[in-house]
Every structure is written in C-alpha cells, then in structure tokens.
Amino acid sequence: MPEQPSDSVGLVRPQSAHFDDPLPLACGKTLSAYDLVYETYGTLNAERSNAVLICHALSGHHHAAGYHDDSDRKPGWWDAHIGPGKSIDTDRFFVVSLNNLGGCHGSTGPSSINPETGRLWGPDFPMVTVIDWVNSQARLADQLGIERFAAVIGGSLGGMQALQWTLSYPQRVANAAVIAATPKLSAQNIAFNEVARQAIRSDTEFHDGYYADHDTLPRQGLKLARMVGHITYLSEDAMGTKFGRDLRTDDLNFGFGVEFQVESYLRYQGDTFSNSFDANTYLLMTKALDYFDPAAEHQGDLPAALAPAQCPFLVVSFTTDWRFPPLRSRELVNALIRAGKSVSYANIESSHGHDAFLMPEPRYQAVFAGFMNRVAEDLELSARPTEETTAHAL
C-alpha cells in the first residue's frame, strides 16, 4: 500500500447532490432534475466563510485532490495546488470541487438516464454553457449552505467559469482567480475544437451520438480529438525537450507505423482518453468553450460586460501557452482595469505550455499562495478553522 504524502488531503470520497428544481438553460431547454457529483477537502468554518470553489477544465472532473483508493497511482488533477500547506491550503479553506453538468464522471450528462424516456440521454442531452454551469454550481452552494465563496478558482475553461461567477453572482464571490484562460476563444481555438468534433462525428462508430444503442464507442474519433487537443496543451519547447526526434527503434522503417517517440506518446494519450471519456460529453464541453463570450451581449465591449464584478481578481498566464496565450489574459486584465476593478496579473515563465496551470512551478506557487494567503487574511481565517461540518476526507 503506497503511503500518501503528508501534504495530501489523503483519501477522499465523492458525494452526490440531487436537484429537483428545474434548471433553465441558455439554449432554451430546461433540465427538470439533475445530480452533481462533488468532493470537499478541509472543514467549513462556523461562519461558513472559508469555502473555495474549484471549477474544472475541458476534460476535468470533481476529483481535484487526494486519492480515492490506497492503490491509486495518481492523486486528483490539481493536487499540486490543493492540500495542507499548499496554495489552496486545506488547513484554512473548505474546498468544493464538482463535476459539471454534461460531464461523464457522475454528474448528469449524456451518459445518464433521461428520466422522461428511461433511456440514455446520449446526443439529446441539451447543450450546456458556462453560464448554465455557474447557475448549477450556485445551487450546489445553496445546498451546502455556502452563501458566499471566499474564492472561485479555475484554470482554462475553469477560469472562464470563475470569471462568469463574478458576473452572474457578484455578491457571492469574495475573490476570483482566472488562470490560463481567455475572455473568449479565438478563431484558431474554435478551429482546433471543430477538428476535434469532426474527428468524433466522422467516426463510423459514432452513429450520430447514439453509439450506446449500437453497443459501441467512437474510440477512434475520440482518440484523434484528444491527440489534436493534446498538441495544443503542450509547447513546442516541451515537446522538443521530451521527445525531440527520438525514434522508438534504431532505424527508420519507411512505413506508417509508430516510429517517432512523439507519435507513440500521442497515440497512448489518445487511447487512454478514448477509453475513459465520453464522446458526447467531449462534444458538449468544446461547444461550451466556443460559446463563452461575456462581451457578446455588450457589442463586444468587454469592460462594459465586466461592470457587475465586485471582487478582486488574480489573473495568471504562462509564457509558452499558445492555446490561451498571455495576450488573451492581458486582454482580460486591461478590460478589468478599464472597468475600474481590482486586479493583479502575473505572467509565469514556464516551458510547459497550456498544461503549466496544472503543474507545480515555484513562481506560480508563490503568486497563487500569496493571493490565497491575502484572501485568508481578509476573512481573518485562522490556520485551523473551528469544527462544524466535518470534512469528507476519510
């Protein structure tokens, strides 16, 4: 049994919240009932003021930190930043991390049963947007008795949710951290998403999304989608350093099998993903990304769109991120300045491209921890909150 590191939240258990109140969606449809799967780390204090919401990215989920089982090889996806003494210090904060609607890790989505038909939702699951997610997250907060989050935090697509929180529920967010994100996707971003979607939709096993009815999976399409996506998460430098032009065998074999290490890596990443992620969910998530554009309602005037926000922002970008480059974060920062909002911005030197937001990097950690420390000081949170609700870390 591998021992968990001392700065880990340890063994954690997902929980589920059920909602019967119909949720109206941006697409015009309504979800009559739904479930959200979530995890919590740390302890909610008596004042209920130390809650932090973590919003996940495209392929993320509720398991952000700790381990589900002693035999788990890897901890949750943001374990580098969540735990005792880490940037999001679970000795001070009560962390809530959920799987978004439309997801495939337990929350209601295309692979859940549609109560109206008794069959899987599949491609009939309604399109969900960042705004819808934030609305559903607010209802989860209601159920957990959290009126106001000390901070709402997210990277990439998660950062867009954090930003949306400050616009949809300004009075319920004390601070927001928007990391490696963008106020809207560029044409190139949408183009990459469209290639990913076409890869899935053109797989003969896709069956217009009803692959479950045919007892099959569009593995090949999802694999290709992930391979394309994965390239955009890494920097040219990181790929070069990791693989260079290294071959798997000593000689060229003049064929189309796997020859270069980078080919092998991408195929492995694609294969793993296509066996663990739902294709319909992937399609939904990429559309949620494409649709996000808070300035659209204001004729493209981002500062006007940001007017409702009240909280201080931390915006972080990474130098080699070419998916959502530093320039996109600066666009957000400059709009926040024009709107007269409190904002700090750091552009972190990293060779890891977009994926840098997931990793521990000393300067990133110093900035992140510095921000969270100030959040805690403003709320006068002690190092150990008083017991009320017990944490669900076992």
Next chain:
Amino acid sequence: MRSDLTLIHQWVPQGARVLDLGCGDGTLLHSLARDKGVKGYGLEIDPDGITACIRKGVNVIEQNLDDGLANFEDEACDVVIMTQALQALRRPDRMLDEMLRVARECIITFPNFAYWRHRVHLGVRGYMPVSKSLPHAWYDTPNIHLSTFNDFEALCRDKGLTIIDRAVGIKDHEGRLMSRLWPNLFGEIAIFRITRDN
C-alpha cells in the same frame, strides 16, 4: 519607508486614483491605500516584487514600462508615480508624455547624477560613481539614462511642463540646508512633482 516615499505619501491627495510605475514590493501603494484611501495599480516586472504586492493585496500588473501605458486611458488616474525607474527606461522623455496623458499630475524620483559624491567619484577618482542610490557597476547597471536635477528641470522647461514642487532626498543629516540651497550638488535623489497644466 524610504525618505522619498514619505514625501510622496504627503503629496498624494486623499482618495486619489494612482498608478505606480515600477511599484516594487508595493510599500507605497499599500500605505497610500491604508492612510489615504487611495485606489490604483502598480506596474512591475520583478517576480519577487509582484508576489510581495499580491501578498499585501496591492493591485499589481506584470508589465514592462518600455512597452508604454497604452492599456491606460487618457486621464485614467489622478496621479502617476514613478520612483527610481526613469533612468532605466529606453526613452524617459516619451514615458513622461505617456504619464502626463494618463494623469494631469506626476511624481518622479531618480538618482541625481550630479550629487557631490558622484562628482568626486568621477571627477577626482576617475571612476563611474557607485553609491547607495547607484549601486551597480558600469557594466551591469540597468540605469541607461542617468541625469541630474538640472537636466530634468531643463526637460520640463523644454516640454512646457509646470513643476509644482521639487525636493531632494539625502541619506544623512549632513547638508540638509546645503541641499536646499544647491540641490543639484547636495541632493542624492531628485524628487519632482509636475503637471502639464500651466
């Protein structure tokens, strides 16, 4: 707090919107926010300075001053402050124009190259001056546009700017009176408060 910062603290009006160029660890903005209800942003490129600002809750933007202030609108602020950074810029004169576009009033401090100790270094000993205000060697200094108290006054005159207030900072008590009489000789740090209004 550094003596030049103490003086600036007095000059900034209550509740002003302030932009601090090269804000370092945010000491000035932090005290201005606490004592005078000042709101604003600091610009900085030093990673440790940026982290220190974030820890204090001072708004800091990672931004190179040589890239200009295009992201700030005309008269976005009441006062733009720049302490000990002018001499490290590629074009100090253009930055001055930018600062006075963003605010009507600016406060600028820089090391006075004509300070008597600097003159002794260069004039008598024949070496480039190294001092508390100019701590670098000639080959690794970020200070590429050194100037004197008189030089800056001349630049303001050429640009038709009004000097509201000026002072010099000195480390020791020696020559406090002397620096008032002959600032260009006895002032180690030059401090100017200027406006584009007449």
